[in-house]
Amino acid sequence: MKKLFTVMSFLAFSVAAFSQADGKAFNKKYIKQTMKKAVQWQLAHPKHDPRDWTNGAFYAGVVAAWQTTRSGDIYKSLMNMGKMEKWQPYKRWYHADDIAISQTYLDLYRKEKKQEMIQPTIDTVNLLLSRPYPRKNDVEVIKWWWCDALFMGPPVLVKLGLITGDKKYLETNDQYFKETYDLLYNKEEKLFARDLNFVIKPDGSGKREANGQKIFWSRGNGWVMGGLVRILQELPADYPQRPFYEGLLKEMATRVAPLQQEDGLWRASLLDPAAYPGGEVSGSGFFCYALAWGINNKILDKNIFLPVVEKAWKALINCVNEEGRVGWVQPIGASPGTNFNADSWEVYGTGAFLLAASEVIRLKR
Secondary structure (H helix, E strand, O other): OOOHHHHHHHHHHHHHHHHHHHHHHOOOHHHHHHHHHHHHHHOOOOOOOOOOOHHHHHHHEEEHHHHHHHHHHHHHHHHHHHHOOOOOOOOOOHHHHOOOOHHHHHHHHHHHHHHHHHHHHHHHHHHHHHHOOOOOOEEEOOOOOOOOOHOOOOHHHHHHHHHOOOOHHHHHHHHHHOOOOOOOOOOOOOOOOHHHHHHHOOOOOOOOOOOOEEEEEHHHHHHHHHHHHHHOOOOOOOOOOOHHHHHHHHHHHHHHHOOOOOOOOOOOOOHHHHOOOOOOOOHHHHHHHHHHHHOOOOOOHHHHHHHHHHHHHHHOOOOOOOOEEOOOOHHHHOOOOOOOOOOOOHHHHHHHHHHHHHOOOOOOO
C-alpha cells in the first residue's frame, strides 16, 4: 500500500509539474528567482556541520547561484560561512568528503585573494598527498575508494593546482581519479559502481537488483558526472589528460540519457527503475547539470541531449515548492532507496538543483 501511495503521489506531481512548467520553466528571470528562493530556504533550514560533505555539495550550488544571480546577499552568506569556519576543511585529512567544502573556499579566494582563505586547504591536501590512506586489517586502500569521492575531491585538487601553479596537485588528481576509475567503472555498462560492495565478482556473484541487473546508483553516478564537469571547467584546453575526462563525460552521458524516465527524472536505481517509484532529484539534478554543461561547452551534441535536459529541467523546477524547498531527495545513503517523497529534502539536493539551474539558464534553445 505504501509503494502504491508513493507511485500515485509521484504521478500526481508529474501531471501538475508539466502543466505548471510549460510556460515559464526556461524564463531566465523565473530561474533566478527560484534559485534565490532555494538558497534562502536552505540557509534558513541548516542541516549538518557546514563543512560536512553534504554542505560541500550545497555550497558548490550556492556559489553557482551567486555567479548566476550576482546577489550580494548570497555572496555575503558564503563569506560569512567561510569566516565562521575559519576556512577550515572538516575533520579527516584523508577523506575526500571532508575537503569538499574547500571548493567553495577556493572559489571565494579567487575574488578575495586572501591567503588565509586557502592555507588550511593547502595544509590538509598536502597531508593527503604525503600519507597513505589509513589501513584496515593491513589491506592498503586507495584514496578515493567510493565513486562519490569523484565529486568531492578532484575539483579541490584541480582548483588548487591552477591557483598555486603547482602541478603536483593536478598530477595527483589524475592518479587518484584513474585508480577509482579502474576500481569501479564498468566499461560494458558505462556506469560506476558505488564501491566494491556493488562490483560483480569474476564468478558472477555479487549484489544485484530484483530484476537481475547490476546495481548502479543514480546519485552515485550523478556525483561522478557532476565532478567531471567541475574538473573540465578548470582544466586548460591543452592539458594532456583533458581528453580522458571529456571522453568519460561523453561516454556516461550517452549511457545515462536513455535511462531517463517519462516524467523527466531518473530513478534511484538506474537499471531497475520499476522497483524504485518516484523520481529522485539529487541524482537527476547532477545529471541535468552535467548534460546541460556539456551542451553549453559543445562537448555533447545539442540535437541529442537538449531534449533530455529540457525534460529533466521541467521536472526539477517543479520539485521546488512555493517556499523554495527542493523535494523528492533520497536521504543520505550509499545505495538506491525508496524512502523519500515530495517532502523529503537534503542540502545536497538543493546543491544539485542550483548547479543544474546555473547551466540550464545558459542554454541556447
